[in-house]
Amino acid sequence: MTMSNTGGRRRPPTIHDVAREAGVSRGTVSRVLNGGHYVSPAAQEAVNAAIRKTGYVVNRHARSLITGRSDSVGFLLTEPQERFFEDPNFNVLLRGCTQALASHDIPLLLMLAGTKDERRRITRYITAGHVDGVLLVSSHSGDPVAEELREAGVPLVACGKPIGLGSKVSYVAADDRDGARDMVRHLLSVGRRRIGVVTGPLDTPGGVERLAGYKEVLAEAGIEIDDRLIVSGDYSRASGEAGAERLLAQAPDLDAVFVASDLMAQGVLTALGRTGRRVPQDVAVGGFDDSSAALAARPQLTTIRQPYDRISAEMVRVLLAQIGGEDPAAVILPTELVRREST
Amino acid sequence: MTMSNTGGRRRPPTIHDVAREAGVSRGTVSRVLNGGHYVSPAAQEAVNAAIRKTGYVVNRHARSLITGRSDSVGFLLTEPQERFFEDPNFNVLLRGCTQALASHDIPLLLMLAGTKDERRRITRYITAGHVDGVLLVSSHSGDPVAEELREAGVPLVACGKPIGLGSKVSYVAADDRDGARDMVRHLLSVGRRRIGVVTGPLDTPGGVERLAGYKEVLAEAGIEIDDRLIVSGDYSRASGEAGAERLLAQAPDLDAVFVASDLMAQGVLTALGRTGRRVPQDVAVGGFDDSSAALAARPQLTTIRQPYDRISAEMVRVLLAQIGGEDPAAVILPTELVRREST
DNA sequence: CATGCTTCTGTGAGCGTTCACAGTAGAGAA
DNA sequence: TTCTCTACTGTGAACGCTCACAGAAGCATG
Missing domain, CATH: 3.40.50.2300 (Response regulator)
Structure with missing residues (x-):
């Protein structure tokens, strides 16, 4: 009698385990995981129960390997570092984007490209397809990273209208x-x-x-x-x-x-x-x-x-649309005067 | 004569392409990629040339699928959101960690767990093994996320001594x-x-x-x-x-x-x-x-x-060590009085 | 000359998933 | 009945990589 791995180190459950538990095949479990089309209600229910019971969580690496998508996006900052520290807007933007993405279950990778070396490394990383798209925070014109990414066909949404780039790049900006x-x-x-x-x-x-x-x-x-x-x-x-x-x-x-x-x-x-x-x-x-x-x-x-909450939400929306195959878009959002003590 | 994919959509080069180009096998390329042990100088050189020529970048998903590691770490913020906005320290810490990780070619995933729902989702994400470890910024005691992660055996380094947790969790703090x-x-x-x-x-x-x-x-x-x-x-x-x-x-x-x-x-x-x-x-x-x-x-x-640059560097160092199998560690760093105008 | 050791190399298997395809069952139409 | 269509299900075959293993070559040792 050979030893089963029951007593060994706990291995995370796979789609196989779920399928066995639910009495269906891998394919059916996969279909449930991806929207549930062409799945009978009975199978649907059995699979969901099995997922709950086993505590199954999809292995994103295996999925990404075959789909070619990474289901993650980069938040790229090409400004010199001081601005990142000082400017409270970055925080708001970063937080807004993180949350908007989280609601789609998409993790955000923070990327800082201050130096030339970092820029090269990050460009390489992104163009290698390790992220599906990039939220770009860099308003200065002539940003070489942005231009490279655009040429490589990486879905890209800038915060603020990028002066240097051609008009073919998406952006979200306040008026x-x-x-x-x-x-x-x-x-x-x-x-x-x-x-x-x-x-x-x-x-x-x-x-x-x-x-x-x-x-x-x-x-x-x-x-x-x-x-x-x-x-x-x-x-x-x-x-x-x-x-x-x-x-x-x-x-x-x-x-x-x-x-x-x-x-x-x-x-x-x-x-x-x-x-x-x-x-x-x-x-x-x-x-x-x-x-x-x-x-x-x-x-x-x-x-x-500046409606930074809306800006970040729109950036994410436009980026995801673009990843989904839609064309680049520009979004201009209205501003609002806030009167306080200094006038 | 069937059509080769030369004229089609450009498909990123794989380890296979590199091997063919270099006139060696996949295994040898893989060995070069992972430190170059047991590789002859000639093969080493040929592979490196082939990598340059093809522009090959490793597919991290395929690698992760087999190694079980994700080669990424999470930066987890469980504080309520206001603090994140207001407190300039978070910026410094976040930036420091991002850079320290970048030098190891490890991307940082930003995770915000303000609400109960977000906490559940993120705990699930992390314990599913989607990151190799977590940099935790949450000094309040009784943080349920931290406790869960610790129990799940996820490598964890806190910023500041976590009061609520057992002593078995790493942390880096100023004195x-x-x-x-x-x-x-x-x-x-x-x-x-x-x-x-x-x-x-x-x-x-x-x-x-x-x-x-x-x-x-x-x-x-x-x-x-x-x-x-x-x-x-x-x-x-x-x-x-x-x-x-x-x-x-x-x-x-x-x-x-x-x-x-x-x-x-x-x-x-x-x-x-x-x-x-x-x-x-x-x-x-x-x-x-x-x-x-x-x-x-x-x-x-x-x-x-507070030496936030050193704190972030140490957090990353301790986390990577822990991911590498070392035991948890506590690091206390000295502070320094900075005299300005208010005294 | 056999044996062992070290250094190096290639090969097959498999990680966990999705996708394409083949197939089944049942309903409705001819 | 027979055919077609729809709804559903299962099964290989990838995806690109690493790992374990087998083997080859070179060299020293018995």
């Missing part, structure tokens, strides 16, 4: 220009006329579009664009502080600043405070993002809310 | 008690005597240990412990603010506050500012973590630096 318009209109409505702006990097759509919205509204209001009222930052707190100092030097009479991110707006508040200017009495400050930085700031920031 | 001692000694050294404390949750090791360090140093200095100087928070900014208000009500004469996290310290600063107290002139404030919040605060916080 930057419209948000900027709302904010500047709001600043006008509270009586401000000398409105400065700290833009984002001008090689990002957020940088370009928000500045465009600013200019449009001023033009509509018949206010001349004054170049001394326009400076650029890189979305970091420090660059906001530096930007505000340049603004104050070039145009000490300004009575409002529209800042292209909440984090930079924090820096602006610091710089204004240092010169003794009160916010909002002397200078109104409007941010952008409605990130946690907006609430952390003193005074709390009036800002433009 | 909380010693850090707290350093900070309180520092406050004493700048002449403070009425030192309040805002602790973390007392069901977390950080909460307990940092308070213990505080008490020890005061005892050594011959200062009586005054319960009115001790309040607890939950590491959130808001709880810091509330805690400071309670402290000020109970002991308006305090001249320093040791706060168990930088984020809470930000709240403390806000509350102090509201009562007109100057920091550090009237009240010195010491934080803990040296997170980005410490630099963002005005004044910038004197704080205890």
Whole structure:
């Protein structure tokens, strides 16, 4: 009598064990697992009972081996690392994507491609088919990773419109220009006329579009664009502080600043405070993002809310659709003015 | 003449293709891929050339199917979601772990287990063997997920000492008690005597240990412990603010506050500012973590630096060792006082 | 010359799943 | 009856890899 493996190390149950338990074949169990088409109610029930009894969980590796899909997606960050730390938006986005994917039972692989080496390694990993698609967070133009992935035909959804890439890549973005318009209109409505702006990097759509919205509204209001009222930052707190100092030097009479991110707006508040200017009495400050930085700031920031929960949900939806064979799509979501203490 | 697949959809090269190209067998290619033992230099070279030429990348699913390993690890967050957003430490930890794993070519799966449903799903996923091990970020005691994983024998490394679990689980932590001692000694050294404390949750090791360090140093200095100087928070900014208000009500004469996290310290600063107290002139404030919040605060916080880069590196090292069959281990890392403007 | 050892190589089997296909049973139509 | 159609079920054959094993070659030892 040979020893069965009953007493040995517990081996996870396979589809075979389930089939035997349910008194059906592998094929029937597999069909139940994949939607239950062409399965009789009796078999369906028997299989489900057997799955519960055995504690069976599908072996994704075996499945992937034959289907060619990995049933996982990558969340790829090609920004330099500092932004990841500082920017609260990334957290929200990452969490939203993770949860949206989880509801489809799809794990998210976090990929950081800061250095050249990392980029090569990760590109290789992705193009080898180890993930079915990629959620890309990298707004800067000329991102070589994104371009390579697009060429390799990897399903891809960017957060924010990717400037450098051809139009054939999906993206989900908030309506930057419209948000900027709302904010500047709001600043006008509270009586401000000398409105400065700290833009984002001008090689990002957020940088370009928000500045465009600013200019449009001023033009509509018949206010001349004054170049001394326009400076650029890189979305970091420090660059906001530096930007505000340049603004104050070039145009000490300004009575409002529209800042292209909440984090930079924090820096602006610091710089204004240092010169003794009160916010909002002397200078109104409007941010952008409605990130946690907006609430952390003193005074709390009036800002433009980017619907990050919806953005992440849409990114996942579009990506899964694309993995399923649909064409790339662009989704633009509306923003919302959130009024707090700084205006 | 049948059509070869040369003209069809490009199919990724397999180990077979490499073997044919190199003029050796699958087995030899496999041996090269796995360390190159028992392979002649000539074969070694031929295989490497063939790999370069074909652009071969190993199919991890096929490998996993037979080895039983997944060559991936999970980063599991069982905290409620708010903390993830607010706390800058998570970012640092997450990034550090991702990078440390990347250098071993191991992808990180991000797992968020906020709700009961998510917890069940994720436990199932992990115990099914879809990851080789888990990096656990959850300091609260009585975490059911951690306990289940431990029982299931899943390699596990916690960040911070897990109170609830048996001693058989690995963890990496900063020396909380010693850090707290350093900070309180520092406050004493700048002449403070009425030192309040805002602790973390007392069901977390950080909460307990940092308070213990505080008490020890005061005892050594011959200062009586005054319960009115001790309040607890939950590491959130808001709880810091509330805690400071309670402290000020109970002991308006305090001249320093040791706060168990930088984020809470930000709240403390806000509350102090509201009562007109100057920091550090009237009240010195010491934080803990040296997170980005410490630099963002005005004044910038004197704080205890937790070596998160080393913590993440150690977590990964210990986890990989454990996956490799070694026994669980505990690692305690030293902290460092960082003096800034708030003391 | 046989024997053993070490280093290297190829081969068959099998990991757990899905897919294509063949087949069965029953219902309805001719 | 006989045929066709639909609903359902079971059975090989992969998928691409690693592992165990068998064997070959080279060299030293008995």
